[in-house]
Amino acid sequence: MWQLFTQNWQDFLTGFWHTILSSIIALVFSFILGSGFAILETNPNKFWRGVAKVYVEIFRNIPLLVVTMFFYLVLPKVLPAMNGFTAGTIGLTLYTSAFIAETVRSGLQSVGTGQMEGCLANGLSYWQAMKNVILPQALKITIPPLGNQFINLIKNSSVLAFVAGMDLMYQGDVIASNTFQTIPTYIIVGIFYLILTLPLSYYMQYLEKKLA
Amino acid sequence: MQNWINAYSATNLRFLLQGLWVTIEVSVISILLSFIIGLILGTIRYVRIKYLSKIVGVIVDVIRNLPLLLIIFFTYFGLPAMGIRVNPMIAAITAMVVFEAAMLAEIVRAGIAAVPKGQMEGARSNGMTYTQALFHIILPQALTMMIPALLSQFVSLVKDTSLATIIVLPELLYHAQIIYSQDPNYIIPMYAIIAVMYFILCFCLSRLAKYLQTRLANVF
C-alpha cells in the first residue's frame, strides 16, 4: 500500500487539496447564507419567514447528489456550463446552508425573546439588537453543532467525484481503475478524510464538554 | 413543453416508481436495522464497560468520520473479497446500516448523557438496579429527547440512498439517469420529478416525526 501511495502521491494530494478547498469555500458561503436565512426565519415579518422556511425545507429534503447534478447537467441548458468543481461546491454550499440555518435558528431562539424585548425597549432597532446582542450569543451556543455540520460538509464533498470535481474521491476512483488496487486505494483515501474529520470531531466533543 | 409530456410517459413513470420503491425498500430496512444497532452501540458507549466501550467508541468515531460513499465502496468491493458474494442491494444496505448505526450511536450517547444525573441517582436511591434504572428511567427519557436528531438522521439516510447509484443500485436517481441518457431532452423533466419525489418522501418522514414527537411526549 505504501508503494501505491508513493507512486500516486501527487494525485492523492491534488485530490486532498481540492477537497479542502471546496470544503472551505462551501463552509464560508454556507455560513453566510445559513445565518442570513436563520435571521429571516426569526424575523417578525411573515413573508420573510415563509421565504426562509421554503428554502430550508427544499434543501433539507432533496439529496445533495440531485442538487449537484442539477447545477452540473441541468443549468448548462440555460446558462454557460460550469466545471464539476464549481457545480459541486455550489451544490454543497446551498445544501449545507439549509442545515446551518436550522442550527443557527435554534441558537437564536434559545437566546430568548426577553433579550430582544429588552433591547427594543432600550431604544435599539431590530437589526442593531440582532447584530450586537442576539447573534453573538447565539453563535456561541451553536459552535459545536456548526462544527458537526462542517464535518458533514467535508464528508459530503465526496459527491464531487460524480461530476469530475477533481476531489479526493475522484482521484481515488481514477487511481483505483488504473492500478486495479481497489481496496488499498480507498483505504488511503479514507485515511486522508480521517486526517481532516477526526481531529475536528474530537475538538468539537471537547468544546461541547467545555461549554456545557 | 412537448418534451415534458413525452418525458412523463406511462412507461417512464412506471420505471421511476420502480426506482422509488427500491429507494423506499433500502431506506426502511436500513432505518430499522441501524436504529437497533445504533441504540445498542450508543448505550454500550455510555455505560462504560471496560475495553468494550473504548473499542466501540473508536470504531464508531472512525466510521462516522468517513464519507458514506467510501463505505459503500468498502462493502461492495470488500465483502466479496472476504468470500461473501453481494448484489448491489445487499452492499448498499450493509453500507447504510454500518454508517447510519455509527451516526445514530453518537446521537444516542449524547442523548443519554443529556438526561440529568439526578434521575439516575433518584432511581438508584429508590432501590432500582443500575440496569433497571437505565432501561426504565434513563433510556425512555433520552429517546424522547433525541427524536428530532434521530429523525433528521433518518431523512439523511433516505437522501443518501441516492449515492448507491455508484454501485448500480437500481434506485430512483439511477432509473432517472437511465431514462435521460437515452433521450437528452428529458434531463430537466427527470431531475424535476425526482426532486419532487425525494421531497415528498423526506417531507412526509419529517412530518411523521413531528407527530410522533407530540404523541410520545404525552406517553412518557
Added chain:
Amino acid sequence: MKSFFKKVGIILSLLLVAVGLAGCGNKAVNKSNVYQHVKKTNTIIWGVRNDTPLFGLVDPKTGSLQGFEIDLARALTKEILGPSGKYELFQVSAKTKIPVLKNGNIDVLLATCTITPDRAKVVDFSKPYFGAGQSLLVPKTSKLRSIKDLNKPGTKVLAVKGTTAIANIQKVAPKAKLLEYDDYGQCFSALQSGQGVAMSTDNGILAGIAANNPKYHVVGGSFTTEPYGIAVDKGQTQMKNAINKAFAKLKVNGTYDRLLKKWFANVPGFNYKEVEK
C-alpha cells in the same frame, strides 16, 4: 485540550497499524475453481453493462437488459452448461467491472472489456469476440474531425472511468484535459451540457449512442484497435478454455453471426463486418 490531542494521537496511530497489517496480509481472493463451481451450481454469474446501447442496456419499458453481450452471455451459457444451464446477469459499470471480477463477486466478465497488456496482468482473457476501435462522438455542429484536433491546451475530452480511452487520449492528444465519469449515460449527459467538446470511447458504443441521438455523430475513424475479450479471474484456465470452446462453437453454428447482424447491421455509419472476429 491535552486529552484531545492524546485521543487523536492514539486513533491515528491505531489506524496506521491497521493499515500496515492490511498491507502485509494476503488478499482473500476467491481462489476456488470457477469452472467446477459453475458446473456444480449449474449457474454462471455474468458481469454485464447496463448503460451501453447495443451491448448491454436497461430498457425502461420492460426493466430488463438488452444488447449484443446479453444475448452472447445467454448463448454461451447454453453451450457451457447445456440447455438446462442458468445464468445471472450482474450489472457492472466500467469502473467496477475489474474489481468485482477480481474479488470473486462474478464468475465471468462480458462487458465491453478491451484486452490490454495491463489488464492481462490481473485477469485472463478469452479470444477476442469483437474488434472495436476507439473513436470520438461530437455534436454535428462541431468542427472537430479527428483526434489530432483535440491536442490543444484547454480542450476538454470526456471519458468513462476505467476505460482504455483514457490512456489512449493521453498518448495521442497529451495536451487535452480529460474529465472522467462513472458511466456512459453520465458521460454523454455531460457532453450534452457542454462540459467538454468530445466524448471518446469505442466506436461500437458511440455508434449506439449516436443512433439514439441524431444531433450527434461519430468522427475521426478508429485511431486504435480495441479487441474485446471475455475475462475470468487470473488463473481460472479451465473456465477460460470452456469459454473459448463454446465461443468457437457459436461461430461454427452461425449464432455469433446472427447476433452480430441483429445488433449492428442497421446502425448508421457502422460496418459490422469490420468488428467481426
